[in-house]
Amino acid sequence: MTTPSSKKRVLSGIRATGRLHLGNYLGAVKGMLELQDKSEYETFYMVADAHAITTPYDTKTLAQNRKEVILDYLSAGLDPAKSVIFVQSMVPAHFELSHYLGSVISVNRMLHLPTYKEKVKQYSDESSMALLNYPVLMAADILAYKAEAVPVGVDQEPHLEIARQIARNMNTKFGTDFPEPKIFETVGKYIPSLLGDGKMSKSVDGSFINLTDDPDTIALRLAKVPTDSGRGESVPIKGSVANLLFFVELFQGSEDRKKYEDMYLSSGIRYSELKMDLAKAIFSVVEPIQKKRIEMVKILDDVINDGAKRAGNVASQTLLEVKQKMGF
Numbered sequence: 537m538t539t540p541s542s543k544k545r546v547l548s549g550i551r552a553t554g555r556l557h558l559g560n561y562l563g564a565v566k567g568m569l570e571l572q573d574k575s576e577y578e579t580f581y582m583v584a585d586a587h588a589i590t591t592p593y594d595t596k597t598l599a600q601n602r603k604e605v606i607l608d609y610l611s612a613g614l615d616p617a618k619s620v621i622f623v624q625s626m627v628p629a630h631f632e633l634s635h636y637l638g639s640v641i642s643v644n645r646m647l648h649l650p651t652y653k654e655k656v657k658q659y660s661d662e663s664s665m666a667l668l669n670y671p672v673l674m675a676a677d678i679l680a681y682k683a684e685a686v687p688v689g690v691d692q693e694p695h696l697e698i699a700r701q702i703a704r705n706m707n708t709k710f711g712t713d714f715p716e717p718k719i720f721e722t723v724g725k726y727i728p729s730l731l732g733d734g735k736m737s738k739s740v741d742g743s744f745i746n747l748t749d750d751p752d753t754i755a756l757r758l759a760k761v762p763t764d765s766g767r768g769e770s771v772p773i774k775g776s777v778a779n780l781l782f783f784v785e786l787f788q789g790s791e792d793r794k795k796y797e798d799m800y801l802s803s804g805i806r807y808s809e810l811k812m813d814l815a816k817a818i819f820s821v822v823e824p825i826q827k828k829r830i831e832m833v834k835i836l837d838d839v840i841n842d843g844a845k846r847a848g849n850v851a852s853q854t855l856l857e858v859k860q861k862m863g864f
């Protein structure tokens with residue numbers, strides 16, 4: 537098989553299900569940004585619109601949602617001069633490859649994935665074959681580029697395990713040369729929910745702050761975070777107060793966190809002040825992204841069309857190699 541260029545390849549994606557929140561930004565986009573600036577990597581970043589149809593969705597908003605994700609990427613600093621930025625469904629080789637890869641992994645393995653079980657619980661009447669096949673399509677997304685590094689949050693690790701298993705099985709059975717892709721983690725690899733339990737998630741109201749939120753919305757969302765009396769014998773290590781302190785550390789630094797921890801053990805924290813400062817700090821991170829968004833609209837269509845061509849060249853080459861090895 538042809539070897540990829542001497543650079544290591546990177547692939548990542550975000551589903552086209554709505555606006556990006558801080559979890560997507562800190563857990564995935566920050567990692568994407570870091571790798572696009574390293575000369576030893578060749579980076580491919582897509583919007584996973586085909587993955588968006590694995591749970592109930594609205595046909596009227598899908599096309600807009602995928603544009604919004606690309607706009608969020610560009611505004612956050614993904615650069616078409618450094619990365620191939622594209623829409624998954626515009627590179628049909630992913631879907632064909634997904635079919636071939638599906639032949640080396642068992643249904644049973646898919647049925648027992650925690651991510652699948654969670655979604656089935658959430659959408660019991662509407663769990664589809666596309667949902668069961670989600671991780672195989674994700675493996676195709678990654679292996680189409682022979683990517684070695686995948687900047688995603690830790691919630692995606694079970695899917696990466698499937699991609700590695702598929703890569704191994706393909707290599708053993710058919711002599712392909714897929715590398716085993718590994719997660720590329722950031723400090724924000726797990727951003728907790730504002731509500732205290734679980735992770736920040738688009739599907740849980742009140743759990744998230746969006747990249748496009750204005751200062752008032754951010755303040756309002758933080759105002760709803762449940763708190764305690766602000767004082768006690770030990771600083772909470774889980775729940776919404778612990779999460780607030782984690783956000784302080786992420787956006788204001790560890791010194792501020794320490795200051796609040798000391799206050800918790802002595803005079804007490806005034807949460808209204810903490811939340812006001814935190815809202816300002818969060819807005820200072822998202823504000824430049826929001827400003828850049830307006831300019832990026834102009835280049836959006838060119839980026840999408842160019843990205844589809846560049847990604848398509850690589851993915852169709854891999855597909856051809858796989859078909860030859862598999863005897864087609």
Ligand code: TYM
Binds near residue numbers: 728
């Ligand atoms: P999606 O849209 O669910 O999530 C997009 C990215 O955001 C990360 N993320 C988080 N990170 C930290 N803390 C959180 N609270 C948080 N919430 C979300 C996710 O880990 C993810 O990196 N399956 C992917 C989409 C996909 C993909 C791929 C990714 C399709 N094909 C190929 C990589 C490679 C997903 O769940 O997207």
